[in-house]
Amino acid sequence: MPNLVLMLALAPAFQEKPYLHEQPRFELVLPSEAWQPLDQSSAGVLVVVFTPVKDMSTRCSVLRFPGPLLPAGVETREQQVQEAAGRFYQRVVLEPGTLAGREARRWEYKIGDGTTIEWAFQDEDKGWVFFQLAAPAAIWGDPDERAPLERLPASFVWSGGADAAPASIDLSTPQTIRGLRALAAPEERPFEVTRHRIEALIEPEEHSFLLWDRIEVRARTADLREIELHTTLIEIETVTADQPLEWRIEKAPAADGLVVTLTKPLALGESVQLDVHAGCADFFQGTDQQLLSEIGVVGQVRPGSSWSSHVLWYPIDPTNDAEVDITLDVPAPLVALTGGKLVERVEADERVRYRYVEEQRRPRALPFGFAVGAYLSAEVVRASGLNLRVYGFPGEEKRVAQRIEVLTECADAFERALGPLPWSEVRFVHVKPTRKETGVSLPGLILVSDFYFPDLDGVDASSGNLSDPTVLGLLVVADEFSHQWNFYSAGFPNELAEGISTYTNALFLEVRHGAAAYNGTIRTCRDAWIGGAGAVTEFAISHPNVYSNARYRPVVFCKTPLVLDALRRRLGDQRFFDGFRRAFALRDPSVDGFERLERGFEAAAGEELGSFFEQWFFRAGFPTLRSSFEARDDGVTVTLRQTQGGEPYELDVEVELECADGSRHVMPVALKAAQQTFAWPLPARPVAVRLGPEGRLPARVEGP
Incomplete structure (x- = not known):
């Protein structure tokens, strides 16, 4: 039985x-x-x-x-x-x-x-x-x-x-999308990497890179026999431990697997230290990906500028949340940078060793990067204790000082909206790829290339137009800096973090230029998201397929700011920013980032927001509205219709009524049905109806 x-x-x-x-x-x-x-x-x-x-x-x-x-x-x-x-x-x-x-x-x-x-x-x-x-x-x-x-x-x-x-709109249900996200989530590993102690010898003139990494691995299950880590570009020379082991490399197109088989299995909670020696005679990794086509190099060791962003130059596990102790050994007088706290600098025999330590453990979507060059720098230490330092090349003193000023303005906006960073230092560094450009935020380190490091004199971003190429050098500072919060501190998934970064760009411009610049940023996002719809299939922000086509940027980068702006209007500033800070303080990586964001805002709002988050983050497309009105002796009757396919959205709309006497009247309404009719008294005959807030409504508005 x-x-x-x-x-x-x-x-x-x-x-x-x-x-x-x-x-x-x-x-x-x-x-x-x-x-x-x-x-x-x-x-x-x-x-x-x-x-x-x-x-x-x-x-x-x-x-x-x-x-x-x-x-x-x-x-x-x-x-x-x-x-x-x-x-x-x-x-x-x-x-x-x-x-x-x-x-x-x-x-x-x-x-x-x-x-x-x-x-x-x-x-x-x-x-x-x-x-x-x-x-x-x-x-x-x-x-x-x-x-x-x-x-x-x-x-x-x-x-x-x-x-x-x-089809132009993916019809996957929220339940289906959550199932796909669960399917794509990393599996529980039978082990964890708890610490890296790294020493890297970097020779820019010779293009070479040597690595020694002592990796502490702890068993999460009984009888752990096999450990699999991943690298790119570097070649593993030896792997040893205090017990006999075998190791092999499993070549793959994306990343090579380093598979270590222990002769003596580890018991639950037991640890082993692996000593890995690796190197690369010509450290250079280009990329032909099209998702961000302006990026052509993700790591190089070259005279003048050596750096790494996405290269797995030390072996990592998928969680990538270990403590790190990194020593970078470079020719004097070069400066070597990475994330973490600088705890030691030793110069001897025409070489300099820089040692950085980061003891906080949290999942990192990218590895620690590095940058090496003949840098000069400036810094500011904020009242919160956050140390911001900018690095440029000789002759770039003015541009370095400009970015210190911009980072300070950004920190004013971000610490208010998102709370403090859990680490004390962020370095903003100019690098020079041998081809194309780069702009990337790494743990405690931001790298930008020439195109994103221009002179900022005379740059005016008060319109909020994110498409204006003259303001990119300014906005990239805000955008990459905000990733220190949303991508690394809170650990939101990239498809959510990128949109939050666009929204924090709007918050930065609000601090710098006022409400008109904020509104202009939201308007730019709306035009990019809704204006370009229909050519290819659009997926929900949370759908794993959102990366699969040309709608990736309009949806991921531009839809989320409209959604957050709508939530801010619904909750008011006090509850909205309280919710933002609460969401950023929820750092449990086992809980999906979309759910953590929802929980934070619900706690601050004191109300259930599940339907709001579901319709905007777990549904593709947007509402399409039509309006009509009928004058009455004592006022007006306005009918609003949702004409898009599927279930109606819940949508906060401002109905602006223009009267024959020149007066204007804004009536806030909450749409919940496919068609709703509203009646209001007016002092004069109505002549026009507009739906808003103008340029910020997350919907397409069609004629009557």
């Missing part, structure tokens, strides 16, 4: 699940509820991935490419895959086959340990449809694991036809 009860309890998890995609239309039967859809469509290319595992190593995907993108069909796609995977790609077979009752081409290939099978055919509009199955060798080799995969192609039905273009 217990076995029967167990089988009944487990049955729903393994029950097959029909799936229907509306636009373009296709159907298939998923092996179980564990298989979650992830829509990564962009720029007219359909990409829907189904996977039961967080790393998506086992997956089924449906893709459709417009014909012109694949002029030679499967051969063009094979060339693209081969270029992306490099030497890891190996074709197994390309042969005729069938899929969904159509003649197709069956293509099987390997990338590393994984095998992928794709079937491809052309639809009625000459687009190429691909049905993909991928899994590691262990899955394909196990008959029980392989069987659900093999049933998927037989269940696939394609009827996309003339409606093959992806």
Whole structure:
């Protein structure tokens, strides 16, 4: 009987699940509820991935490419895959086959340990449809694991036809999005890295970099035998410990895995120290990514300017929350910088050693960076104890002083709105990539290149126009500085942190220029978000696919400021900023950042805000409003309609009424239904109705 009860309890998890995609239309039967859809469509290319595992190593995907993108069909796609995977790609077979009752081409290939099978055919509009199955060798080799995969192609039905273009608004429900976020969340690791003690020898003239890292690892489970860390660019030379071990490097396109196998397993809570020696004869990592196309280099050791942002130049685990003790050894008289507190500077034998320590443990989305150059600097220590220091090259004294002034203004706004930083020093540093630009915030360290380090004399940002290229050098200071709070102190996910940074830009301009500049910033964000909608699929801010297409920046950077401005108007300044500070003080990384933000504001507001956060952060798109009015003898009747698809939004609107006598009257209303009618007395006949606040309403307003 217990076995029967167990089988009944487990049955729903393994029950097959029909799936229907509306636009373009296709159907298939998923092996179980564990298989979650992830829509990564962009720029007219359909990409829907189904996977039961967080790393998506086992997956089924449906893709459709417009014909012109694949002029030679499967051969063009094979060339693209081969270029992306490099030497890891190996074709197994390309042969005729069938899929969904159509003649197709069956293509099987390997990338590393994984095998992928794709079937491809052309639809009625000459687009190429691909049905993909991928899994590691262990899955394909196990008959029980392989069987659900093999049933998927037989269940696939394609009827996309003339409606093959992806929808402009993703219709995923908040429940679905939360499931996808949970699927993408990092798994609990069987170990934790508690401390790095790093020594790096940097030789700019020789382009070389040597590393020694003593890594303290503690077991979170009993019988810990294997530790996996990740690096990029550097080559591991040796790994040793106070016990016998074996180690290997698992090459991968994104980051190499350093896998250490212990001869003597660790008990729960037991620690081991790994001594890793690594190096790089030519420390340089470029990037061809398109998400932020202006970035071309993420790390270099070169004469004049050596620095690193995204390079994993020391081995890290995915949580990346260890204490660090970093010593940078460079030729004198160069200055070496990173995050943390400078505790020691020793000069001897024409070299200088800088030692920095950061004892706080918190998850970091990026590794500690570094910068090395012939720097001069200036600093200011605030009443809060926060030490702000700016570094530039000889001849840049004026620009350094300008940024000290701007950082001080930013800190006035951010400490008021977000609370104090939990660490005492932030360094703002000018670096010089060998190509393109950079602007990035790292733990305790901000790096910007020439384009973002101009002379700020005469820069006027009072319009709040974020698109004005003349104000970028000013705004990048505020934007990257705010990430010290939202990205590293609070640890909000990037898709939320970037929008908060745009909003704190508005707060900075409010301090610098007044309310008109703040309003102008919100207006710029609204134009960018709503004005460009419709060309490609828009995803909710919280949807993992928000990164997948050209709507990434308008949605992630520009929608959140509109949402926060609407919340500020609803709550008032006192409760709004109290809620902001409370949210930033909630630093439990096990709680999703969107939920922490909601909890902070709810605590300050004393009311439930779940529906507000759900409709703005977990729903794609925006309200579309139409208004009409009818004059009465004693006033006016105004009807507001929401014409967008789906459920109506809850929306605070200011109805501005203009009368024949020249008077204007603003009536605040709370929309909750698809259509609502309001009546007000007026001193004269109404002649016009406008919806606002002007330029700041998170909605598209259409004519009557």
